Amino acid sequence: MDPVSLMLFIIAGGVLVGICVHFIPASAVGAMSASTGIATGPSMLSFGAGLTGILSASFALDSGPVAMLASGAAGSALMIVLTILGGNLVNAFGTGVPPVSGQTASGQSLLGSSTKDVITGWEQKPFVTPGTDGHGMPAQTAISGIIGGILGGVGGAMVFLGVHFLIVPISQETAAFSGMVAAGIFLINCVLPAYTLVGKTEGLFDRKMLTIPKTFLSCLIVSTFLALIIYSVSTYASMGAV
Amino acid sequence: MFQILLLGSALAGLLAFLAGIFENEDSDAGSASNPNSQVQLAPQIEHLHRYYNKAIAGEPPQNALWAALAATVAYILYTRIGLDPVPGVILGAVVGALITAILQGMYGSLAHISRIASMKNFKQMLYWDCLLSPLPLSMAYTFLTALCLTLLSFVIHGLLGSPFPVPLIAMFLGFTLGAIASSTGDVHYGAERLYQHYKFGSGIAISKQGDIDVKGEYGYRNSVDTPYFTLRFGGPVTGLTFGLLIFIDALSRISGSVWTSVILEFLIIALILIVIIFLEKYTRNRYGPFEEGK
Amino acid sequence: MSTETPGTSGGPHIQSHKLFIVSMITGLAAIFLQGYTGTYVFILIPLIWPAFIGSANGVRSLASYGLGTGTSSIGYWGTAVGATAVYTGMLLGMNPIVEIAIALAGGAITGICAQKIIKMRIPVMIRESAILAASTAVIIRFLAGLFPEQVTLLYPLLYIAVTLAVLHPYNGSMGAGENQRRTLWLSGVEASMTTAVFGLVLLLMAPSPTSAGIILVSALGFAICIRGWYRMVKNEIYGMSWTGFPPAEH
Secondary structure: OOHHHHHHHHHHHHHHHHHHHHHOOEEHHHHHOOEOOEOOOHHHHHHHHHHHHHHHHHHOOOOOHHHHHHHHHHHHHHHHHHHHHHHHHHHHHHHOOOOEEHHHHOOOOOOOOOOEOOOOOOEOHHHOOOOOEEEOOOHHHHHHHHHHHHHHHHHHHHHHHHHHHHHOOOOOOHHHHHHHHHHHHHHHHHHHHHHHHOOEEOOOOOHHHHHHHHHHHHHHHHHHHHHHHHHHHHHHHHHHHO | OHHHHHHHHHHHHHHHHHHHHHHHHHHHHOOOOOOHHHHHHHHHHOOOOOOOOOOOOOHHHHHHHHHHHHHHHHHHHHHHHOOOHHHHHHHHHHHHHHHHHHHHHHHHHHHHHHHHHOOHHHOOOEEHHHHHOHHHHHHHHHHHHHHHHHHHHHHHHHOOOOOOOHHHHHHHHHHHHHHHHHHOHHHHHHHHHOOOOOOOOOOOOHHHOOOOOOEOOOOEOOOOHHHHHHOOOHHHHHHHHHHHHHHHHHHOOOOOOHHHHHHHHHHHHHHHHHHHHHHHHHHHHHHOOOOOOO | OOOOOOOOOOOOOOOHHHHHHHHHHHHHHHHHHHHHHHHHHHHHHHHHHHHHHHHHHHHHHHHOOOOOOOHHHHHHHHHHHHHHHHHHHHHHOOOHHHHHHHHHHHHHHHHHHHHHHOOOOOOOHHHHHHHHHHHHHHHHHHHHHOOOOOHHHHHHHHHHHHHHHHHHHHHHHOOOOOOHHHHHHHHHHHHHHHHHHHHHHHHHHOOOHHHHHHHHHHHHHHHHHHHHHHHHHHHHOOOEEOOOOOOOOO
C-alpha cells in the first residue's frame, strides 16, 4: 500500500478507537454494584480490550490487511464478552444482584420512556436496588459492549497496520516499534472520550452517545497530528535512504 | 507445529488462570483499584480503619509495570546467561519477579503512609502493623503475578509465535489483566466484602458508600483477612475470565489459518452471549424484584 | 488554581511554569552532555529529577480539578504523548529538541481538544498537558540515551515506569490534607527509584562502573528525598503508633 493510504489508516483507526469507548459499558462505581456497566474506568477497559486486539492482530501480520483487522476485532470482542460474563458471574453469585440497566429503568435512556430491555424485552425497573443506578451488564449493554469491542479491535489493528507498514522500509525491529506506537496512539485516543463520559457510560442506549461528535472531532485532530508525524518521519527516512 | 501450538495453548491457559487469581488477590490485599475509593472515603464518615491503603495507580498501569519490568529483566538475563531455554527463562523470570516485588513494596508503603498523612482532619492514625503485616502478602502475590505473566509472555512469544518482543507482550497482558481483574474480582471485594453488614442481594446505594465494615470475624479487620474471603470466589472468577481469554484466543489459532480462528472466535462470542442472557434470566427468576420500601 | 486544597503546612506554592523551565534547562543539559561524559554519565542523573518533579506537579494541577476518569488516566495519557513523540523521533535519530517540541505540540493539541471541543472547563488544561507531555519526553529521551543498544526492547518498560513515577506522587498522597510540597518530595523519592531501576537494568545488560554509579547516585537521592518526605509526613500526620485500635466509633 502507498504511504498516504497507510496514513489515512492510522487516522481512521484513531477515530474508531475514540468511538469504541462510547459503546463499551463501563462505570467505576460498578465495583460496588452501584451502577450499570463493567466495573472499571471506560478508558482503561477499552485499552485492555484494544491491546488484546492488537496482540491478536499481530499473529495475522503476514495474512493481509483484512485478515488482520478481522483478527483484531475478534480478539477485542472476545475480551469484552468474557469480562461481561465474569462481571455478571460475580454480581450474580458474589453480590446477589441480577444484571439490570439503571438508565433504562429510570426512563432516561435513548429509548425514551420505555423501561424494558431492547433485546430481551424484560422489565428493568423493579430489579434495580433502591438508591443505585443499576448493576451488572444486561443483554442490551452486552450487545453494545461487543459492538464496542469490534470497533476498538478494528481501530487498534488499523493503527498497528498503518504504523507497521509505514516503517517497514526504515527499521529492523518493526513489530516492537509499531506495537508500542500503536498502543500509544490507542491510549491517547481512548482517554479523550473518557473525558466526555465523565467516568460512566451504559453504551449504545446511554444519552452520552449524543456526545460522539465531540469525540469524533477531537480524536480526528489528534490522530491526524500523530499520523502526520509518523508519515513525515517515514517519508523523510526513505528519501534519505535513496 | 501442531503439537507445539497445542502445548503453547495449554501452558498459556494455565499460566493465565493462575496470574488472574494472584493479581486479584494482590489488589484486594492492598484495597487497590475501584474499591479503594470506599476505604479512602471511610474516615470521612468516622469509620477509622486498619486497612492497607495501597493506592499505587489504577490496576491496569500498575500491573503493566510489574509485568513489563519482570519480563524485561528476565529477557535480558535469559539472553546474557546463555542457559538452555527452559531453565534460562524460569531463572530470569524468578529474578525479574523478585525485583518487581521489591519495587511494588516500596511504591505500596509510600502510598499508604502518604495517604494516611493526608487524612489528618479525620483523625486517622497510622498503625505500622497494618502496613507491615499485609505488605509481605501483597508483595508475594505481586511476585507470583509477575512470574506468571512473564512466563506467559515467553510462551506467547516462543511457542505461539507472536512477532512482538517479550517485554511488549508482557506490558499488553499486564494492562489487559488489570482491566479484567478490576472489573470482575474487585466487585466481590467492593460490593460484598467491604459491605458484609448489609443484606446479601443488593447493590450499595450511593448514599451508603463509605460505610464499610471495619470489624472482621474477630476484632478489627486487617487487610490480611481480605484474600481469605475473596480467594473463595472473586479470585477464581478473575482467573477464569483471563484464562479463558488467553486459552480460547490461542486455541482458535491452532489450525494455522487466520480466518478459521476469526470464525471460531465469533462463534464462541455468540455462545458466551447466550450464556450471559441465560444467566440474566436465572438471576431474575431466582432473586426476584426488590420489594417496595426496602 | 481555584480548587486547590490549602495544605496544613504547605508553605509557598511553586508555580508550574517555573518548575517547567527549570526542568527543561536541566533536562536538556543532561541529554546533550550525555555524549561527552562517557563512563561518568551517572553524574547527570540528578539533572533529570526536576523533570520528574515537574511532570508530577502537572498531574497534580490537572487531577486536583477532578477529571472524572481518575488520576491514572491523566498520567498514562500524558506519558503516551511524550513517549510516542520520542520513539518516533529516535527512529530517525532526530535532534532531541525537535522531539521535545513535537511532544509539547502534541500535548498542547490534545489539551486544546479537551478544553475547546470537549469543554472540560479546566483553566490550566492546555498548559499542563503540554508541560506533562514535554517533561515526560525529556525523561524518556534521557533514559533511552543511557543504553548502548537494544533500546527497542526497553520501550515498554521506559513508557510504563515513567508513567507510574509521574502519576504516583499525587495519586499516592490524595486526600483532604494533601499539599504540594509533600507531593513533590514524594515525586523526588520516586524519581530516584525509577532511575535506580534503569541503573539495575543497565547493570544486567552491560555490567560496567556506569551502571553501578547510576544506582549509587540514585540511592543517594533516594536517601535525601525520603528524609525530606518523611519529615513532612511526621509533621502532618494525625498520629503514629506501632499497633492499636481506632477509638470506639459511636
